[in-house]
Amino acid sequence: MKKMKMRAVLSVVICSVVLTLSPKLTVEAAYNDELLACSKIFDADYYATMYPDIGAASNGNKLWLLSHYVRCGIYEGRNASATFNATDYKNKNADLVALYGDYLPGYAFHYANAGKAEGRDGTPSTGTELVVPTTYTLLGVYSTEYDPEAARGKNIEIAASHVNGTVVAPGQTFSANKAIGPRTYANGFVDAPVFINKEHAIGVGGGVCQVSSTIYAAMKMAGVNATERHPHSLPVYYLPEGWDATISGNSLDLKFKNTYKKNIVVYEIAGGGKLTAALYLEN
Structure with missing residues (x-):
């Protein structure tokens, strides 16, 4: 029993170290890790406003909105905030494609932990989404x-x-x-x-x-x-x-x-x- 508990603890620690020390997030990354990565670039109020059908379905639950973004929205090309769209970030930063490929949460992780500080552009491109200044x-x-x-x-x-x-x-x-x-x-x-x-x-x-x-x-x-x-x-x-x-x-x-x-x-x-x-x- 103690060995099983120790393995569980080690698994969490190893996963945390990978997220902290490595820019490489794989498709097999745990859902909780995706939530953590995306939460750093996600604006629930913006998301609910820009996509009113989703905002209505959430009943004001910000966690529900984050979960929707991680499970669906990020792959549908939706904006996480007025300053970040994962697909656009991927298209604007060809050097990152070798790291993350089509795994979009990886781009959210990179922007939150490195890209923003490096001055990389994560803003949504003009398209079929309402891109509104935060002012x-x-x-x-x-x-x-x-x-x-x-x-x-x-x-x-x-x-x-x-x-x-x-x-x-x-x-x-x-x-x-x-x-x-x-x-x-x-x-x-x-x-x-x-x-x-x-x-x-x-x-x-x-x-x-x-x-x-x-x-x-x-x-x-x-x-x-x-x-x-x-x-x-x-x-x-x-x-x-x-x-x-x-x-x-x-x-x-x-x-x-x-x-x-x-x-x-x-x-x-x-x-x-x-x-x-x-x-x-x-x-």
């Missing part, structure tokens, strides 16, 4: 779903990319029409289903109203009142009744005025069937 305070965020394979999915992704990062200075008014820009073939938009006078039809840019509607939902979450907002003529599938906001040319728009004394930044990203809008206040 911003979240006002409201909301996510809706869409079919990325459908024609309207392309329009949603184009429109969201145009909105993303829009700065609204104190006293200024945000306009969804202005942020998205003209829905034309020249701007990359395609034909997709639209509502016209309570009828289903096909028109260029169909689907962009989900972009404005998701912004409106984020505004409601933030307590930011619309100065202009119009409901659809027919119910939409992606939001509760009264949470949508249609736009059309320059005649129908979604607008709000920044009543704060600091800038509001509107972020919106679309990818993998998830459309997320967020309003941040610059600190």
Whole structure:
């Protein structure tokens, strides 16, 4: 019995020494070691905010969020914080690939224990994730779903990319029409289903109203009142009744005025069937 206990203790000690002294983490590393490595670069509040579906499922449990990141998120390319993404760190540091290969927790371990001090860059690349400076305070965020394979999915992704990062200075008014820009073939938009006078039809840019509607939902979450907002003529599938906001040319728009004394930044990203809008206040 004493020998078994001694072996268990030695196993823990040896594992700890490997983590402390060697930059090499293997695929066979214990789950607890992965938790320890990732916990050093993980920001639970950021993770819950950037991925609202996961944040909701966690019920505010920060350990659950860390566990999700270690088991799933890191391999899905999700950001651990505003300053670290394991996949991007791997791509930016070719010399580390010989050490860690495709074992992503190894890159988290390296950045936390050596890379950050060496001045290596671990920040997420611009893509389908909301990458927001830590000097911003979240006002409201909301996510809706869409079919990325459908024609309207392309329009949603184009429109969201145009909105993303829009700065609204104190006293200024945000306009969804202005942020998205003209829905034309020249701007990359395609034909997709639209509502016209309570009828289903096909028109260029169909689907962009989900972009404005998701912004409106984020505004409601933030307590930011619309100065202009119009409901659809027919119910939409992606939001509760009264949470949508249609736009059309320059005649129908979604607008709000920044009543704060600091800038509001509107972020919106679309990818993998998830459309997320967020309003941040610059600190």
